[in-house]
Amino acid sequence: MASLGGAAPYWTDYTYDAAANRTATTSHAGTGDTTATYVYPATGSAQPHAVTSVTASGPAGVSTSSFGYDAIGNTTSRQVAGQAAQSVVWDAEGKLASVTAAGSTLESNLYAADGSRIIRRAGTKVTAYLPGGQELTLDTATGTLSGLRYYSFAGRTIAVRNGPGLPAVTTLIPDSQGTALASIANSTDALTRRYADPFGAPRGTAATAWVGDHGFLDKATDAVTGLTQVGARYLDTTLGRFISVDPLMDLTDPQQWNAYAYSNNNPTTWSDPTGLAPMTGDWARGPSRYTPSRPVSVLSWLNGYRKGVWGVAADTVRGIWAKNPGSQMFTLATNPSRYWQQNGGALVDWVRRQDSWSGARSSAGAQWNGWWATTKRPWLTGDSLGQAEQIGTGVGTVTLALLPIGEAGAAARLAAGARTGEGIAxxxxxxxxxxxxxxxxxxxxxxxxxxxxxxxxxxxxxxxxxxxxxxxxxxxxxxxxxxxxxxxxxxxxxxxxxxxxxxxxxxxxxxxxxxxxxxxxxxxxxxxxxxxxxxxxxxxxxxxxxxx
CATH class of the missing domain: 3.40.140 (Cytidine Deaminase; domain 2)
Structure with a gap:
């Protein structure tokens, strides 16, 4: 619009329904408005948050993108307007394994035990992600080896190096969420700017002299697919949503019931750098360390109870007692090293609990009762405290929600966070x-x-x-x-x-x-x-x- 100022002016309206699904975006411009309309399954159908198509209409004409999903909710097909249809393959742990189009593999990934990507193959290039912000890329067609090293300070990436000496260093200028909006080449002092909308989608003139592939939230953006790896999941910044369901959900917060929404659809206020839970103040941080094949004690300060889970994917779970003192729950995402089986869309697993003091173990199936007390360490039944239910959100991923549904007195003691024998609430x-x-x-x-x-x-x-x-x-x-x-x-x-x-x-x-x-x-x-x-x-x- 002529009345808008700035180097890359834009004006976009976002519309949502009661289920937190984005239903439309309208981009205003001097040449006319472009409206994108989102379509979801009919009310009462399965996967009500899974967008099936997006139709854009404006001065440039009409175009439609379509998307398909498996029974678990992972995106398995992407037909983006103007691009070849893509097939998305997921591994047994719910990680994006590969993307293919027209019979060719566009990209494949390999992950470490903690869920972080360590190798990416795209075309003839193979990139290894190493500790300390280092990346090594081998072009198998030419045998050329290149490298990048990112430098950070106070939790922000501030520079990237792509060669020896000071001239090969580029200074990065990040915003409050870590997204680098400008870079300065140390060799020429040339300033390069780039612009994005609140969900990370590029806008304005593309920056052609940018070093590295880090984009929104300082996360790696795949040039071939346009997807950004944001912690545990991949984000489609154009759609403004993740392409797989949330492995960690606070079911007492209706904002998190939409399994694909990024940062509660409010990225200007909050962010979700882990892909697990928005950083809204209710969660300190999502589970980030994965340790398959060993028991880990998971602490919840809201009640002082501890649960040992075999193959647990997270050793920290953030409490929400202050927000919902009368109805508490906490969730944890697991990466089971034991048995997983999928029959007709139903996930079946065995979760093992282990006492870190005595070494005693017990097993349970898909639904189970019981809380693990820190000091006395007995199993407390669901009748006295609450019920825990497993919610399958992805192959290799389980969400356990503890919902106090027992007698009011017990629930009140739970909410108060009593720690038997320790005297800390x-x-x-x-x-x-x-x-x-x-x-x-x-x-x-x-x-x-x-x-x-x-x-x-x-x-x-x-x-x-x-x-x-x-x-x-x-x-x-x-x-x-x-x-x-x-x-x-x-x-x-x-x-x-x-x-x-x-x-x-x-x-x-x-x-x-x-x-x-x-x-x-x-x-x-x-x-x-x-x-x-x-x-x-x-x-x-x-x-x-x-x-x-």
Whole structure:
């Protein structure tokens, strides 16, 4: 539109139905509007969230894209307007294995045990994704080997290298969600911009001199298919939705009932970098570490109960007790190393529970009752606390939902988070971690704006009653030190992250960590550090040590 400003002006309207399905998009332009209409199965039919076709109508004419699915909900066919029909193949663990068109394989993928992609084959090029943000690509037709290395700082990718020396480094300028919107070639200082809509679909003039394939959310975008790997799933940014169902669903939140929606259809406010759950404040982060063939204890701070699951795909499950105190549940996605069988669309599995103390195991089928108590460790029946049901959302993926449907008193005790024998309630944990986070934020608040946006402060509470204060990158400033109160001590370890500095400071003082709060979301490296020390993440900025 002539009245719109900016380098790449756009105006798009999005329309949704009551089931959170996108039903239409209207793109306004000076030459006329283009409207895309989405079609879904009829009301009452199976797979009500699976879009079957999209018809675009505008000045350029009319075009239709169509999509097909298997019984589990994975997209198996994509007929994108103007492109050859694609067939999508999924492996036994629900991962996108390959995409073919006209009898040729466009792309194939190989994944590690944690679900991350480690090899991609596209045409004659084979790319290996290595630790430390490194990628090696071999062109099998020419024998040419090339490489990329991405550099990150404070949780954001800030540069990419595609050769030796400083001239081969390109500076990346990301937005708040990690998407690089501009790049600067260090050799020429040339600035390149690129633009996308809120769901990550490219718009405006395509950037021709961009280094690397990282796009929306700093995730790899496949040039052949146009799909972006966002954690556990692949995102079709044009449709604004994932191409497979959500392996982790909070069934007490109606916004998550739509198994394909990205970030509750609100990407300008929230994001979903794991492909498991929107980062809305209710979830600290989705399960991210997969450990097949070994029992893992899954902690839920909302009630202090622990469940050991054989072949569990996630060792952390984020609580939602604060949002729904009267009706709690938590879910966990598993990657069973045991038996999976599909008969007529019905998934059958055996989930094994193991006590990490005694080693005792028990097995159950598709529906089962029982909760695992942390201290006494008995099985508590569904009549007294609740019922757990398995919901099959994909081959190799199970969602377990714990729904307290028993007597009101038991459900109330569950919601209160009673921890038998330990005397810690979920409300106490929430209050204490919130206080630590507020203390860290107060320390951060006295810094100048530049330092405030580049540094982190942390406050670590201990069981001895003292609080350890720390800053990231350098010691606390004089203004920050002036805020120290009675019962607080300073930790010093310049160069380390604030959370690490606080932990080491507590250890040096002979103190036992109980909870920690940070002024900014805790980075993945520090999350791993805290979890290895026995902590459980309770929000993006807080963690708690539940052990006695």
């Amino acid at each position: 979920a409300g106490t944990v929430a209050a204490d971690t919130a206080g630590l986070e507020a203390r860290a934020s107060a320390l951060q608040g006295v810094l100048d704006p530049i330092a405030r946006n580049s540094r982190t402060a942390a406050a670590l509470g201990t069981r001895e009653g003292q609080t350890v204060l720390a800053g990231g990158g350098r010691d606390l400033s004089p203004l920050q030190r002036a805020l120290v109160q009675e019962g607080e001590i300073l930790a010093r370890e310049p160069g380390a992250h604030a959370e690490v500095t606080a932990m080491n400071g507590a250890r040096s003082a002979g103190l036992t960590p109980q909870g920690i709060g940070a002024s900014r979301p805790i980075c993945p490296a520090c999350q791993g550090f805290l979890e290895e020390s026995g902590a459980t993440m309770t929000s993006p900025t807080t963690a708690w040590w539940f052990g006695g």
